[in-house]
Amino acid sequence: xxxxxxxxxxxxxxxxxxxxxxxxxxxxxxxxxxxxxxxxxxxxxxxxxxxxxxxxxxxxxxxxxxxxxxxxxxxxxxxxxxxxxxxxxxxxxxxxxxxxxxxxxxxxxxxxxxxxxxxxxxxxxxxxxxxxxxxxxxxxxxxxxxxxxxxxxxxxxxxxxxxxxxxxxxxxxxxxxxxxxxxxxxxxxxxxxxxxxxxxxxxxxxxxxxxxxxxxxxxxxxxxxxxxxxxxxxxxxxxxxxxxxxxxxxxxxxxxxxxxxxxxxxxxxxxxxxxxxxxxxxxxxxxxxxxxxxxxxxxxxxxxxxxxxxxxxxxxxxxxxxxxxxxxxxxxxxxxxxxxxxxxxxxxxxx
Amino acid sequence: xxxxxxxxxxxxxxxxxxxxxxxxxxxxxxxxxxxxxxxxxxxxxxxxxxxxxxxxxxxxxxxxxxxxxxxxxxxxxxxxxxxxxxxxxxxxxxxxxxxxxxxxxxxxxxxxxxxxxxxxxxxxxxxxxxxxxxxxxxxxxxxxxxxxxxxxxxxxxxxxxxxxxxxxxxxxxxxxxxxxxxxxxxxxxxxxxxxxxxxxxxxxxxxxxxxxxxxxxxxxxxxxxxxxxxxxxxxxxxxxxxxxxxxxxxxxxxxxxxxxxxxxxxxxxxxxxxxxxxxxxxxxxxxxxxxxxxxxxxxxxxxxxxxxxxxxxxxxxxxxxxxxxxxxxxxxxxxxxxxxxxxxxxxxxxx
DNA sequence: CTGAAAGCGCTTACAG
DNA sequence: CTGAAAGCGCTTACAG
Numbered sequence: 001x002x003x004x005x006x007x008x009x010x011x012x013x014x015x016x017x018x019x020x021x022x023x024x025x026x027x028x029x030x031x032x033x034x035x036x037x038x039x040x041x042x043x044x045x046x047x048x049x050x051x052x053x054x055x056x057x058x059x060x061x062x063x064x065x066x067x068x069x070x071x072x073x074x075x076x077x078x079x080x081x082x083x084x085x086x087x088x089x090x091x092x093x094x095x096x097x098x099x100x101x102x103x104x105x106x107x108x109x110x111x112x113x114x115x116x117x118x119x120x121x122x123x124x125x126x127x128x129x130x131x132x133x134x135x136x137x138x139x140x141x142x143x144x145x146x147x148x149x150x151x152x153x154x155x156x157x158x159x160x161x162x163x164x165x166x167x168x169x170x171x172x173x174x175x176x177x178x179x180x181x182x183x184x185x186x187x188x189x190x191x192x193x194x195x196x197x198x199x200x201x202x203x204x205x206x207x208x209x210x211x212x213x214x215x216x217x218x219x220x221x222x223x224x225x226x227x228x229x230x231x232x233x234x235x236x237x238x239x240x241x242x243x244x245x246x247x248x249x250x251x252x253x254x255x256x257x258x259x260x261x262x263x264x265x266x267x268x269x270x271x272x273x274x275x276x277x278x279x280x281x282x283x284x285x286x287x288x289x290x291x292x293x294x295x296x297x298x299x300x301x302x303x304x305x306x307x308x309x310x311x312x313x314x315x316x317x318x319x320x321x322x323x324x325x326x327x328x329x330x331x332x333x334x335x336x337x338x339x340x341x342x343x344x345x346x347x348x349x350x351x
Numbered sequence: 352x353x354x355x356x357x358x359x360x361x362x363x364x365x366x367x368x369x370x371x372x373x374x375x376x377x378x379x380x381x382x383x384x385x386x387x388x389x390x391x392x393x394x395x396x397x398x399x400x401x402x403x404x405x406x407x408x409x410x411x412x413x414x415x416x417x418x419x420x421x422x423x424x425x426x427x428x429x430x431x432x433x434x435x436x437x438x439x440x441x442x443x444x445x446x447x448x449x450x451x452x453x454x455x456x457x458x459x460x461x462x463x464x465x466x467x468x469x470x471x472x473x474x475x476x477x478x479x480x481x482x483x484x485x486x487x488x489x490x491x492x493x494x495x496x497x498x499x500x501x502x503x504x505x506x507x508x509x510x511x512x513x514x515x516x517x518x519x520x521x522x523x524x525x526x527x528x529x530x531x532x533x534x535x536x537x538x539x540x541x542x543x544x545x546x547x548x549x550x551x552x553x554x555x556x557x558x559x560x561x562x563x564x565x566x567x568x569x570x571x572x573x574x575x576x577x578x579x580x581x582x583x584x585x586x587x588x589x590x591x592x593x594x595x596x597x598x599x600x601x602x603x604x605x606x607x608x609x610x611x612x613x614x615x616x617x618x619x620x621x622x623x624x625x626x627x628x629x630x631x632x633x634x635x636x637x638x639x640x641x642x643x644x645x646x647x648x649x650x651x652x653x654x655x656x657x658x659x660x661x662x663x664x665x666x667x668x669x670x671x672x673x674x675x676x677x678x679x680x681x682x683x684x685x686x687x688x689x690x691x692x693x694x695x696x697x698x699x700x701x702x
Numbered sequence: 703c704t705g706a707a708a709g710c711g712c713t714t715a716c717a718g
Numbered sequence: 719c720t721g722a723a724a725g726c727g728c729t730t731a732c733a734g
Binding site: 370372373374384385388389391392394416417419420421422423424425426 | 726727728729
């Protein structure tokens, strides 16, 4: 029942007040529950008078259909979203885009945190599945491809930040190979030859079905080798701490890189910390770049050179594709976002 | 049904495969559904053999109870969380704490975005309510106090970042008055007298039931007046853009402040941008401070002086309190976090 | 200890 | 067009 209706029960007790149900509406309007259901769903087969009366009663009683109960038979109007982390910026920005897109629809997003462990992610996705969502948007899952294909067969699914050509779900992904190459090109144009990359472990994913960071590695390696430069990759995690550790490792080496390309902005922030702690000037002694163009990268004080992969637009597109699937589309769609270089102070030497 | 079971249906079709239900388990184990239910819930009144056999069958069939269906009669093991934004850092960090705390329990959090408009927030909270959550954690709601009290009477509820002594829900809140005073003290100790504050509108909330930012305003005003200093408050929003606009406004004034205290770190980042764009040096010409101690504040490049209000611990505490309420506690608990000053480069002049 | 029946709040065929 | 009945997957009394 709507909390806006005052409750006069005894203080301190939890109200036992019943929720207003479809039957209350039916009774009050003097029609059947089926009729009310049809009106709610804007289904065919109700007379204008019926519709009118029911609509009025719904308003009078301040009735809201119980999304959970609806989901047991039909649609719950709920979209489940898995992010690996709430506190790293990129995934939440994608979620924001999803939420924006869904705002125009009767659908509601619910977001859960999956972490980076495949089995925990799997439990999180199942937790959504068990809460009768109508569809799923999964960001950067490390779970096996077959498992995702099975999932996509059971429920409309869109996967973000994972490459390949799946058969039973859609993907929205940045052209990470191109993005990495753009960054290498940029760093080379600034005179660098010892360019290192911080990445994450592939999580056992290989071939075409890899997560964004692995594809960025490939793009980086290809671009380096095309110039006969030696790739230097350190794999930690996409986090401030992970970037910090990777940078510490790199800065200790004898052939210290003059540029560190972090696979994610959040890691680049940790790289910056390590570089500055080491008493090295950015960008004069070590240039630093990231990937994602999270909000903080553009702050003047940070001025992080990075690749914009349009987190919000990624979210909006995922939501749009998912709704199409919920409406019945089964052919897989692969949506590729075009990455854009954002040159800022951490790589551009002032003269 | 578990996506891990391979599906051999025709390619391109959505599987019509049935979910494994409690009845499948009952049938397979040769017992009643009630018995299976008791085992799942660890309820009393099952023989060891029964328990054994059912447990085995559940494992064999890879059965997971349907959280949605459970919620229709009993507990859904789901906790709903409302944040105003996914992309501003503070609320997601609180959500991270909630998720951490719940990780040890059978409960699962689901997070929705409520925005800053009270009616949209209300719809978001109702959306959670309608998805049979067992309890609610609401971060910084602008909705009227009576509405929240009614909500708390209907469902276990914890409200974060809102002051006052409610009767039907718990609160977890920083001592914002103290936090603001700590910051004014610090800025005064650095020699400032023209100290401005960026805040947000109170949203019509007054008296004791105000959101954190309004209480910070009060603490700031009291601290300023106690020193016979003139308060200067600009109200925009807690966002990078909001901080930027507030700072632009302040910097244009004839009695330009020498220190700007942003009510939230995210706004402080915008203040920094405005100050630097204006060609003023931080902290020599304008000192800048924030509130929250979000992760990025501690990055060397940012070095933002701020107040740590322990977002993660706030989340963990909220989750703990909520579980107590779900278990039956009805007396309201008010948990006050003690704020701590973090002095960094944006206010400390180097010599 | 065990299980058949009713019911949570909806929607879906299916009669009328 | 309208509504009675069955059912979604569980849990909750209530018999036995």
